[in-house]
Amino acid sequence: MVDVLKSDEEQAEAVKKWLRENAGSLLTGLLLGLAVLFGGKAWFQYRERQAEAASNQYVQLALAVERNDEQQAVAFHEALLKEHSGSVYAVLAALQMARLQIGLEKPEAARAQLQWALDHASEEEHRHIARLRLARVDIALGRPEAALELLQAPPPAPWQALYEEVRGDAALAMEKYDEAREHYRKALAALPEDSQARVLLEAKRDDTLRETGQKGE
Numbered sequence: 001m002v003d004v005l006k007s008d009e010e011q012a013e014a015v016k017k018w019l020r021e022n023a024g025s026l027l028t029g030l031l032l033g034l035a036v037l038f039g040g041k042a043w044f045q046y047r048e049r050q051a052e053a054a055s056n057q058y059v060q061l062a063l064a065v066e067r068n069d070e071q072q073a074v075a076f077h078e079a080l081l082k083e084h085s086g087s088v089y090a091v092l093a094a095l096q097m098a099r100l101q102i103g104l105e106k107p108e109a110a111r112a113q114l115q116w117a118l119d120h121a122s123e124e125e126h127r128h129i130a131r132l133r134l135a136r137v138d139i140a141l142g143r144p145e146a147a148l149e150l151l152q153a154p155p156p157a158p159w160q161a162l163y164e165e166v167r168g169d170a171a172l173a174m175e176k177y178d179e180a181r182e183h184y185r186k187a188l189a190a191l192p193e194d195s196q197a198r199v200l201l202e203a204k205r206d207d208t209l210r211e212t213g214q215k216g217e
Contacts, residue, residue: 144174
């Protein structure tokens with residue numbers, strides 16, 4: 001028992017000695033740990049505030065687009081780009097601005113917005129949306145070859161029907177009816193049987209058949 005107590009006393013003394021010798025470094029480590037903890041918390045809070053501000057600006061922009069208020073939409077868009085150009089809301093704002101410009105019959109301005117969205121989108125979904133809309137604008141501007149070039153790469157399965165449809169529209173604009181019909185067939189094959197989009201696609205396919213004098217399917 002004496003040996004055990006002596007051992008405990010020696011250990012306690014050793015711990016006290018170590019604490020005296022390392023108190024400075026312990027305090028420094030503790031302070032650094034707290035700085036990292038609270039600094040990280042402050043950083044996340046800052047990011048949350050930034051995201052909320054960008055979201056609010058985007059909502060205001062979207063409402064202006066709904067009102068067809070170009071002046072207000074441009075003002076909110078410029079502010080959002082100035083303060084949050086790296087956020088996902090900047091990409092969504094560009095898509096909204098393109099929608100507004102199309103409604104105002106300014107396809108070149110819409111194309112510029114869609115190209116910006118495509119170049120800056122980090123989300124795959126937003127890239128596909130921007131690319132498809134950009135291709136449609138190119139077709140409307142009489143540039144179907146540019147549209148087909150945009151859509152060269154094979155898309156993921158969920159986007160296949162839309163890609164094939166727009167490819168068909170581009171081929172149709174070039175009066176390549178056989179190619180257009182094949183794209184529409186592929187688009188139909190990629191759609192569920194109960195999809196409402198089938199009606200329009202079937203009509204487009206049948207139009208290509210009439211152009212070539214063939215019977216419908």
